[in-house]
Amino acid sequence: MSATEPYTVQLAPEVHAYVQPDGGWCLSNAGFVSDGESTLLVDTAATERRARALREALLTSGVPLPRTIVNTHHHGDHTYGNGVFMPEAVVIGHDACRSEVVAAGHQLHLIWPGTDFGDIRITAPTVTYSDRMTVHVGDIEVRLIHPGGAAHTPGDTIVHLPGQGIVFTGDLVFQGGTPFIPMGSLTGSLRALELLRSLDAPTVVPGHGPVTDPSAYDATERYLRYVADVAEEGYAKGRTPLETARAADLGVFAELRESERLVANVHRAYAELAGQPGGSPLDAVAVFADMAAMNGGVPVACHA
Numbered sequence: 001m002s003a004t005e006p007y008t009v010q011l012a013p014e015v016h017a018y019v020q021p022d023g024g025w026c027l028s029n030a031g032f033v034s035d036g037e038s039t040l041l042v043d044t045a046a047t048e049r050r051a052r053a054l055r056e057a058l059l060t061s062g063v064p065l066p067r068t069i070v071n072t073h074h075h076g077d078h079t080y081g082n083g084v085f086m087p088e089a090v091v092i093g094h095d096a097c098r099s100e101v102v103a104a105g106h107q108l109h110l111i112w113p114g115t116d117f118g119d120i121r122i123t124a125p126t127v128t129y130s131d132r133m134t135v136h137v138g139d140i141e142v143r144l145i146h147p148g149g150a151a152h153t154p155g156d157t158i159v160h161l162p163g164q165g166i167v168f169t170g171d172l173v174f175q176g177g178t179p180f181i182p183m184g185s186l187t188g189s190l191r192a193l194e195l196l197r198s199l200d201a202p203t204v205v206p207g208h209g210p211v212t213d214p215s216a217y218d219a220t221e222r223y224l225r226y227v228a229d230v231a232e233e234g235y236a237k238g239r240t241p242l243e244t245a246r247a248a249d250l251g252v253f254a255e256l257r258e259s260e261r262l263v264a265n266v267h268r269a270y271a272e273l274a275g276q277p278g279g280s281p282l283d284a285v286a287v288f289a290d291m292a293a294m295n296g297g298v299p300v301a302c303h304a
Contacts (some may be wrong), residue, residue: 006019006020006057007019007021012161012164014033014034015140028077032063035139036063036138039067040142043070046117046290047164048081048084051272052084059195059298065066069090070092071160072158073093073100073156073170075104076107080120080122083119094130094156099155100155100169117304129144141162144159146156148188148195151184152170152183156172157198158274160201164202166203166205167196167201167203169265173216173217175204175208181264181265184228186265189224196217227265228269234247237273242263246263263287263291263294264290265285
């Protein structure tokens with residue numbers, strides 16, 4: 001198996017996770033819930049090719065193609081594949097997820113112009129909710145939960161299966177990778193972790209990286225509190241986010257993929273220290289330029 005070959009994990013008789021290693025940029029996870037008659041799909045991958053591979057994985061697993069898709073947030077690596085499942089499926093997302101999908105358009109094409117995304121038809125959720133929503137797949141209860149305010153993004157959805165003890169976190173958790181919050185909120189992400197803990201689900205499917213357990217919440221919190229401390233010190237000294245990130249000692253966090261995300265996260269922490277609300281727009285060009293600088297001038301790469 002190659003480093004980026006996806007695989008399917010059966011988590012319960014009715015529930016599978018679809019994992020795309022190694023979980024780096026554009027290699028997001030998906031999942032599906034099926035009673036054998038109807039199927040709900042969580043997220044749809046970053047490229048047409050990968051979305052079609054996901055489609056084939058569902059068929060190989062012996063389940064019907066989805067009537068329902070849930071997007072955990074608006075980022076293209078989780079939503080670009082929506083169109084592959086049209087017109088049979090209805091896409092559900094948070095209110096802000098829909099508006100952000102529409103506003104972002106083909107944003108990943110602008111960030112990674114050299115990537116072959118294929119035929120991507122921007123397909124926003126047509127069913128939205130504001131706080132919580134429950135969907136049923138046969139007798140299987142699927143709870144959609146917004147963490148309240150911005151976290152990874154303003155429109156995150158936690159997908160909780162209480163009867164199976166499974167939660168799909170979206171990008172509120174990166175297992176083995178560096179959390180990424182410039183489009184969301186540091187304080188909101190910490191608040192979302194408390195909500196995830198309260199669900200008491202023993203099986204955790206992160207947005208990126210292998211299936212894990214609730215220990216991932218503690219690991220994520222440790223990193224976010226580290227970012228808060230680094231940012232507070234740098235902000236007080238009048239340093240730029242890039243100066244602060246370059247001066248920081250990553251310690252154990254250097255082992256995480258995409259460590260260059262530190263500077264993007266410092267940008268968000270600085271905005272909050274300046275009193276800006278979570279989810280308020282940052283200068284995306286400056287954020288990605290600083291991440292490239294953290295990479296020694298090498299642009300951040302999409303691995304899809």
